[in-house]
Amino acid sequence: MNQIVKPISSLAAHYYTDPAVFEKEKRGLLAKTWQLAGHISQLEKPGDYFTFEIAGENLFAVLTKQNEIKAYYNVCQHRAHELVTGAGNKSLIVCPYHSWTYELTGQLRAGPNVNVVPGFDKSNLCLSSIKIENFCGFLFANLDPDAAPMDDWFPNVREELTAFVPHINSLKPVEWVGVSEKCNWKVSVENYSECYHCQLNHPMFSTGVVNPSTYNIQAQGHCLRHTTECQNLDQMTYDINLDDNQHAAEYSSWFLWPMFSFQVYPGNILNTYHWLPIDHENVVVWRGWYTVDGADSEAVRQLAIQDRETTVEEDIHLVQSVQRGLNSRGYKPGPLVLDPKGGVNSEHSIKTLHEWMRAAVDD
Numbered sequence: 001m002n003q004i005v006k007p008i009s010s011l012a013a014h015y016y017t018d019p020a021v022f023e024k025e026k027r028g029l030l031a032k033t034w035q036l037a038g039h040i041s042q043l044e045k046p047g048d049y050f051t052f053e054i055a056g057e058n059l060f061a062v063l064t065k066q067n068e069i070k071a072y073y074n075v076c077q078h079r080a081h082e083l084v085t086g087a088g089n090k091s092l093i094v095c096p097y098h099s100w101t102y103e104l105t106g107q108l109r110a111g112p113n114v115n116v117v118p119g120f121d122k123s124n125l126c127l128s129s130i131k132i133e134n135f136c137g138f139l140f141a142n143l144d145p146d147a148a149p150m151d152d153w154f155p156n157v158r159e160e161l162t163a164f165v166p167h168i169n170s171l172k173p174v175e176w177v178g179v180s181e182k183c184n185w186k187v188s189v190e191n192y193s194e195c196y197h198c199q200l201n202h203p204m205f206s207t208g209v210v211n212p213s214t215y216n217i218q219a220q221g222h223c224l225r226h227t228t229e230c231q232n233l234d235q236m237t238y239d240i241n242l243d244d245n246q247h248a249a250e251y252s253s254w255f256l257w258p259m260f261s262f263q264v265y266p267g268n269i270l271n272t273y274h275w276l277p278i279d280h281e282n283v284v285v286w287r288g289w290y291t292v293d294g295a296d297s298e299a300v301r302q303l304a305i306q307d308r309e310t311t312v313e314e315d316i317h318l319v320q321s322v323q324r325g326l327n328s329r330g331y332k333p334g335p336l337v338l339d340p341k342g343g344v345n346s347e348h349s350i351k352t353l354h355e356w357m358r359a360a361v362d363d
Protein backbone atom coordinates (compact mmCIF):
# COMPACT_ATOMS: atom_id res chain seq x y z
CA MET A 1 0.00 0.00 0.00
CA ASN A 2 1.35 3.43 -0.87
CA GLN A 3 2.06 5.58 2.14
CA ILE A 4 0.50 9.01 1.86
CA VAL A 5 3.15 11.68 2.35
CA LYS A 6 1.98 15.16 3.22
CA PRO A 7 4.18 18.01 1.97
CA ILE A 8 5.58 20.38 4.59
CA SER A 9 3.58 23.62 4.74
CA SER A 10 4.75 27.19 4.98
CA LEU A 11 4.41 29.02 8.26
CA ALA A 12 0.88 30.17 9.21
CA ALA A 13 0.13 33.77 8.24
CA HIS A 14 -0.39 35.04 11.79
CA TYR A 15 3.34 34.66 12.51
CA TYR A 16 3.82 37.58 10.11
CA THR A 17 0.71 39.65 10.77
CA ASP A 18 -0.01 39.44 14.51
CA PRO A 19 1.48 42.29 16.60
CA ALA A 20 1.48 39.96 19.64
CA VAL A 21 3.88 37.59 17.84
CA PHE A 22 6.27 40.48 17.22
CA GLU A 23 6.08 41.54 20.89
CA LYS A 24 6.95 38.00 21.90
CA GLU A 25 9.91 37.95 19.48
CA LYS A 26 11.14 41.24 20.92
CA ARG A 27 11.09 39.98 24.50
CA GLY A 28 12.47 36.52 23.67
CA LEU A 29 14.27 36.08 20.36
CA LEU A 30 15.85 39.53 20.08
CA ALA A 31 16.97 39.47 23.69
CA LYS A 32 18.55 36.02 23.41
CA THR A 33 20.41 36.12 20.09
CA TRP A 34 23.53 37.89 18.83
CA GLN A 35 22.58 41.26 17.33
CA LEU A 36 24.79 43.73 15.49
CA ALA A 37 25.86 46.59 17.77
CA GLY A 38 28.36 48.38 15.52
CA HIS A 39 31.79 48.15 13.93
CA ILE A 40 35.24 48.09 15.51
CA SER A 41 36.17 51.21 13.53
CA GLN A 42 33.85 53.11 15.92
CA LEU A 43 36.14 52.19 18.85
CA GLU A 44 39.62 53.21 17.72
CA LYS A 45 40.99 54.83 20.90
CA PRO A 46 40.42 54.08 24.60
CA GLY A 47 37.35 56.02 25.72
CA ASP A 48 35.63 55.87 22.31
CA TYR A 49 31.99 54.88 22.76
CA PHE A 50 28.77 54.59 20.76
CA THR A 51 25.15 53.95 21.72
CA PHE A 52 22.90 51.34 20.15
CA GLU A 53 19.62 49.59 20.78
CA ILE A 54 18.58 45.95 20.97
CA ALA A 55 15.06 44.75 21.76
CA GLY A 56 14.06 48.26 22.84
CA GLU A 57 16.98 48.48 25.34
CA ASN A 58 19.23 51.54 25.32
CA LEU A 59 22.87 50.32 25.36
CA PHE A 60 26.40 51.55 24.72
CA ALA A 61 29.77 50.05 23.85
CA VAL A 62 33.11 51.50 24.94
CA LEU A 63 36.83 50.73 24.59
CA THR A 64 38.48 50.67 28.03
CA LYS A 65 41.94 51.97 28.89
CA GLN A 66 43.06 48.31 28.82
CA ASN A 67 41.78 48.10 25.19
CA GLU A 68 38.93 45.84 26.16
CA ILE A 69 35.58 46.19 24.41
CA LYS A 70 32.75 46.45 26.95
CA ALA A 71 29.03 47.05 26.56
CA TYR A 72 26.52 48.26 29.15
CA TYR A 73 22.89 49.14 29.62
CA ASN A 74 22.80 52.91 29.26
CA VAL A 75 21.38 53.52 32.73
CA CYS A 76 22.83 54.97 35.94
CA GLN A 77 22.80 52.72 38.98
CA HIS A 78 21.70 55.63 41.21
CA ARG A 79 18.25 56.71 40.06
CA ALA A 80 18.18 55.47 36.47
CA HIS A 81 19.16 58.49 34.36
CA GLU A 82 20.58 57.82 30.87
CA LEU A 83 24.39 58.04 30.93
CA VAL A 84 25.60 58.80 27.38
CA THR A 85 24.13 59.83 24.03
CA GLY A 86 25.25 59.36 20.42
CA ALA A 87 28.96 58.61 20.10
CA GLY A 88 32.23 60.20 21.20
CA ASN A 89 35.15 59.80 23.58
CA LYS A 90 35.10 59.91 27.40
CA SER A 91 37.78 59.11 29.96
CA LEU A 92 35.06 58.52 32.58
CA ILE A 93 31.30 58.03 32.39
CA VAL A 94 29.65 60.88 34.28
CA CYS A 95 25.91 60.75 34.86
CA PRO A 96 24.27 64.08 33.91
CA TYR A 97 21.75 63.89 36.78
CA HIS A 98 23.82 63.92 40.02
CA SER A 99 27.27 63.34 38.51
CA TRP A 100 27.97 59.88 39.78
CA THR A 101 31.13 58.87 37.96
CA TYR A 102 32.01 55.45 36.57
CA GLU A 103 35.26 54.01 35.23
CA LEU A 104 35.14 52.70 31.65
CA THR A 105 35.25 49.23 33.26
CA GLY A 106 31.78 50.02 34.68
CA GLN A 107 32.93 50.37 38.29
CA LEU A 108 31.53 53.31 40.29
CA ARG A 109 34.40 55.68 41.09
CA ALA A 110 32.76 58.49 43.03
CA GLY A 111 29.54 60.41 43.70
CA PRO A 112 28.98 63.75 45.48
CA ASN A 113 28.44 63.28 49.21
CA VAL A 114 28.02 59.49 48.99
CA ASN A 115 30.53 58.99 51.81
CA VAL A 116 28.02 60.26 54.36
CA VAL A 117 25.83 57.22 53.68
CA PRO A 118 26.42 54.55 56.33
CA GLY A 119 27.27 51.23 54.69
CA PHE A 120 27.70 52.79 51.24
CA ASP A 121 30.01 50.41 49.40
CA LYS A 122 30.97 51.74 46.01
CA SER A 123 32.77 48.51 45.12
CA ASN A 124 29.33 46.90 44.88
CA LEU A 125 28.07 49.43 42.37
CA CYS A 126 28.78 48.71 38.72
CA LEU A 127 27.07 49.40 35.45
CA SER A 128 25.07 46.43 34.19
CA SER A 129 27.14 44.87 31.44
CA ILE A 130 26.06 42.74 28.50
CA LYS A 131 27.97 40.29 26.34
CA ILE A 132 29.73 41.76 23.31
CA GLU A 133 31.96 39.99 20.77
CA ASN A 134 34.26 41.17 18.03
CA PHE A 135 33.44 38.96 15.03
CA CYS A 136 35.84 39.84 12.20
CA GLY A 137 35.61 43.53 13.11
CA PHE A 138 31.82 43.50 13.53
CA LEU A 139 30.61 43.94 17.10
CA PHE A 140 27.66 41.80 18.16
CA ALA A 141 25.93 42.00 21.54
CA ASN A 142 23.66 39.58 23.34
CA LEU A 143 21.35 40.53 26.23
CA ASP A 144 21.31 36.94 27.47
CA PRO A 145 23.98 36.58 30.18
CA ASP A 146 24.10 32.83 29.49
CA ALA A 147 24.42 33.13 25.70
CA ALA A 148 26.81 30.67 24.07
CA PRO A 149 29.69 32.32 22.13
CA MET A 150 29.16 33.22 18.48
CA ASP A 151 31.53 30.45 17.35
CA ASP A 152 29.11 27.93 18.89
CA TRP A 153 26.09 29.52 17.20
CA PHE A 154 27.84 29.93 13.86
CA PRO A 155 30.53 27.23 13.56
CA ASN A 156 33.42 27.83 11.11
CA VAL A 157 31.98 31.13 9.89
CA ARG A 158 34.82 33.25 11.25
CA GLU A 159 37.43 31.10 9.47
CA GLU A 160 35.49 30.88 6.19
CA LEU A 161 34.77 34.60 6.10
CA THR A 162 38.43 35.41 6.76
CA ALA A 163 39.46 33.09 3.90
CA PHE A 164 37.05 34.91 1.55
CA VAL A 165 37.96 38.39 2.80
CA PRO A 166 41.56 38.18 4.11
CA HIS A 167 41.62 41.95 4.67
CA ILE A 168 38.41 41.85 6.77
CA ASN A 169 40.02 43.20 9.94
CA SER A 170 41.13 46.41 8.23
CA LEU A 171 37.80 47.19 6.58
CA LYS A 172 35.74 50.29 7.32
CA PRO A 173 32.22 51.07 6.12
CA VAL A 174 31.98 53.29 3.03
CA GLU A 175 28.27 52.93 2.21
CA TRP A 176 25.54 52.42 4.80
CA VAL A 177 22.07 52.66 3.31
CA GLY A 178 18.74 51.87 4.98
CA VAL A 179 15.89 50.58 2.82
CA SER A 180 12.37 50.50 4.30
CA GLU A 181 10.22 47.52 3.48
CA LYS A 182 6.54 47.34 4.42
CA CYS A 183 6.58 43.75 5.57
CA ASN A 184 7.30 41.61 8.58
CA TRP A 185 11.05 41.11 9.11
CA LYS A 186 10.64 37.35 8.59
CA VAL A 187 9.22 37.86 5.09
CA SER A 188 12.34 39.83 4.17
CA VAL A 189 14.71 37.32 5.80
CA GLU A 190 13.02 34.40 4.01
CA ASN A 191 13.26 36.21 0.69
CA TYR A 192 16.98 36.70 1.29
CA SER A 193 17.37 33.03 2.23
CA GLU A 194 16.24 31.30 -0.95
CA CYS A 195 17.17 31.73 -4.59
CA TYR A 196 14.16 29.85 -6.02
CA HIS A 197 12.88 33.32 -7.01
CA CYS A 198 16.20 34.58 -8.43
CA GLN A 199 16.13 33.62 -12.09
CA LEU A 200 12.68 35.11 -12.64
CA ASN A 201 13.10 38.20 -10.48
CA HIS A 202 16.81 39.06 -10.47
CA PRO A 203 17.96 38.95 -14.10
CA MET A 204 21.07 41.07 -13.48
CA PHE A 205 22.18 39.08 -10.40
CA SER A 206 21.50 35.75 -12.15
CA THR A 207 23.25 36.58 -15.39
CA GLY A 208 25.81 39.26 -14.45
CA VAL A 209 27.08 38.27 -10.99
CA VAL A 210 26.45 34.63 -10.02
CA ASN A 211 25.90 31.33 -11.78
CA PRO A 212 22.50 30.10 -10.49
CA SER A 213 23.08 26.49 -11.58
CA THR A 214 25.69 26.02 -8.82
CA TYR A 215 23.71 27.89 -6.12
CA ASN A 216 23.25 26.04 -2.85
CA ILE A 217 22.30 26.83 0.74
CA GLN A 218 23.25 24.74 3.76
CA ALA A 219 22.62 25.16 7.47
CA GLN A 220 25.77 25.42 9.59
CA GLY A 221 24.64 25.72 13.22
CA HIS A 222 22.37 28.77 13.23
CA CYS A 223 24.01 30.10 10.05
CA LEU A 224 22.58 29.59 6.57
CA ARG A 225 25.53 29.45 4.19
CA HIS A 226 24.93 30.33 0.53
CA THR A 227 27.53 29.24 -2.03
CA THR A 228 27.87 29.54 -5.80
CA GLU A 229 30.36 30.29 -8.54
CA CYS A 230 30.52 33.63 -10.26
CA GLN A 231 29.08 34.17 -13.72
CA ASN A 232 31.31 33.61 -16.81
CA LEU A 233 33.82 36.43 -16.75
CA ASP A 234 32.69 37.86 -20.11
CA GLN A 235 29.17 38.25 -18.68
CA MET A 236 30.14 39.77 -15.31
CA THR A 237 28.89 43.34 -14.84
CA TYR A 238 32.21 44.30 -13.21
CA ASP A 239 35.85 43.21 -13.47
CA ILE A 240 37.39 40.75 -11.07
CA ASN A 241 40.95 39.50 -10.86
CA LEU A 242 40.96 35.74 -10.31
CA ASP A 243 44.59 35.82 -9.13
CA ASP A 244 43.72 38.02 -6.15
CA ASN A 245 42.56 35.20 -3.92
CA GLN A 246 41.54 31.54 -4.14
CA HIS A 247 37.88 32.52 -3.60
CA ALA A 248 37.81 35.47 -6.03
CA ALA A 249 35.60 33.54 -8.48
CA GLU A 250 33.02 32.60 -5.85
CA TYR A 251 29.97 34.15 -4.24
CA SER A 252 29.11 33.25 -0.68
CA SER A 253 26.96 34.53 2.09
CA TRP A 254 26.63 33.68 5.76
CA PHE A 255 23.22 34.54 7.20
CA LEU A 256 23.50 34.68 10.99
CA TRP A 257 20.11 33.93 12.53
CA PRO A 258 18.05 36.00 13.06
CA MET A 259 18.90 39.40 11.52
CA PHE A 260 22.34 39.77 9.95
CA SER A 261 24.18 38.51 6.90
CA PHE A 262 27.73 38.74 5.58
CA GLN A 263 27.72 38.54 1.79
CA VAL A 264 30.84 38.33 -0.35
CA TYR A 265 30.48 39.14 -4.04
CA PRO A 266 32.91 37.70 -6.59
CA GLY A 267 36.18 39.60 -6.31
CA ASN A 268 36.12 39.24 -2.48
CA ILE A 269 33.88 42.29 -2.02
CA LEU A 270 32.16 42.26 1.36
CA ASN A 271 28.72 43.73 1.94
CA THR A 272 26.31 43.18 4.79
CA TYR A 273 22.59 43.04 5.48
CA HIS A 274 21.22 44.10 8.83
CA TRP A 275 17.48 43.80 9.40
CA LEU A 276 16.01 46.18 11.98
CA PRO A 277 12.33 45.49 12.61
CA ILE A 278 10.20 48.53 13.43
CA ASP A 279 6.95 46.70 14.20
CA HIS A 280 5.13 43.58 13.01
CA GLU A 281 4.75 44.91 9.45
CA ASN A 282 7.73 47.22 8.91
CA VAL A 283 11.43 46.52 8.69
CA VAL A 284 14.45 48.58 7.65
CA VAL A 285 17.19 46.64 5.88
CA TRP A 286 20.58 48.32 6.29
CA ARG A 287 23.06 47.54 3.50
CA GLY A 288 26.72 48.11 4.29
CA TRP A 289 29.71 48.18 1.91
CA TYR A 290 33.32 48.22 3.03
CA THR A 291 36.83 48.93 1.78
CA VAL A 292 40.28 48.70 3.37
CA ASP A 293 40.62 51.70 5.73
CA GLY A 294 37.42 53.11 4.20
CA ALA A 295 39.34 54.23 1.08
CA ASP A 296 37.17 55.52 -1.74
CA SER A 297 36.59 52.85 -4.39
CA GLU A 298 34.78 53.56 -7.60
CA ALA A 299 34.25 49.82 -8.14
CA VAL A 300 32.57 49.31 -4.75
CA ARG A 301 30.40 52.43 -5.15
CA GLN A 302 29.29 51.28 -8.60
CA LEU A 303 28.49 47.82 -7.30
CA ALA A 304 26.50 49.27 -4.38
CA ILE A 305 24.47 51.38 -6.84
CA GLN A 306 23.93 48.45 -9.20
CA ASP A 307 22.80 46.28 -6.28
CA ARG A 308 20.46 48.99 -4.91
CA GLU A 309 18.89 49.59 -8.33
CA THR A 310 18.41 45.93 -9.23
CA THR A 311 18.38 43.16 -6.58
CA VAL A 312 17.31 45.36 -3.65
CA GLU A 313 14.64 47.20 -5.63
CA GLU A 314 13.31 43.96 -7.12
CA ASP A 315 13.07 42.36 -3.67
CA ILE A 316 11.13 45.28 -2.13
CA HIS A 317 8.20 44.63 -4.49
CA LEU A 318 8.27 40.90 -3.79
CA VAL A 319 8.28 41.14 0.01
CA GLN A 320 5.64 43.86 0.15
CA SER A 321 3.34 41.84 -2.10
CA VAL A 322 3.83 38.80 0.13
CA GLN A 323 2.94 40.83 3.24
CA ARG A 324 -0.30 42.01 1.57
CA GLY A 325 -1.01 38.39 0.63
CA LEU A 326 -0.44 37.15 4.17
CA ASN A 327 -3.23 39.50 5.26
CA SER A 328 -5.61 37.98 2.71
CA ARG A 329 -8.43 35.75 3.97
CA GLY A 330 -7.86 33.76 0.80
CA TYR A 331 -4.36 32.57 1.72
CA LYS A 332 -3.78 29.08 3.08
CA PRO A 333 -0.07 28.26 3.69
CA GLY A 334 1.18 26.27 0.72
CA PRO A 335 3.68 23.41 0.50
CA LEU A 336 7.40 24.15 0.45
CA VAL A 337 9.37 22.90 -2.55
CA LEU A 338 11.95 20.64 -0.90
CA ASP A 339 14.35 19.03 -3.32
CA PRO A 340 16.40 16.27 -1.64
CA LYS A 341 19.32 17.25 -3.89
CA GLY A 342 19.16 20.86 -2.62
CA GLY A 343 20.19 23.43 -5.21
CA VAL A 344 18.79 26.72 -6.42
CA ASN A 345 15.21 25.51 -6.83
CA SER A 346 14.81 24.05 -3.35
CA GLU A 347 13.31 25.74 -0.29
CA HIS A 348 14.98 23.58 2.36
CA SER A 349 16.55 26.73 3.86
CA ILE A 350 13.00 28.09 4.38
CA LYS A 351 12.04 24.90 6.18
CA THR A 352 14.99 25.45 8.54
CA LEU A 353 14.07 29.10 9.06
CA HIS A 354 10.47 28.15 9.82
CA GLU A 355 11.67 25.72 12.50
CA TRP A 356 13.72 28.49 14.12
CA MET A 357 10.85 30.99 13.76
CA ARG A 358 8.35 28.63 15.37
CA ALA A 359 10.74 27.78 18.21
CA ALA A 360 11.16 31.49 18.95
CA VAL A 361 7.42 32.06 19.44
CA ASP A 362 5.70 28.78 20.33
CA ASP A 363 5.56 27.80 23.99
Ligand code: FES
Residues within 6 Å of the ligand: 076, 077, 078, 079, 080, 081, 095, 096, 097, 098, 099, 100
Ligand atom coordinates in the same frame (compact mmCIF):
# COMPACT_ATOMS: atom_id res chain seq x y z
S1 FES B 1 20.72 59.15 38.43
FE1 FES B 1 22.77 59.14 37.86
S2 FES B 1 23.74 60.28 39.39
FE2 FES B 1 21.69 60.21 40.00
Ligand SMILES: [Fe+2]
Residues within 6 Å of the ligand: 191, 192, 197, 198, 202, 311, 315
Ligand atom coordinates in the same frame (compact mmCIF):
# COMPACT_ATOMS: atom_id res chain seq x y z
FE1 LIG C 1 15.69 38.32 -3.94
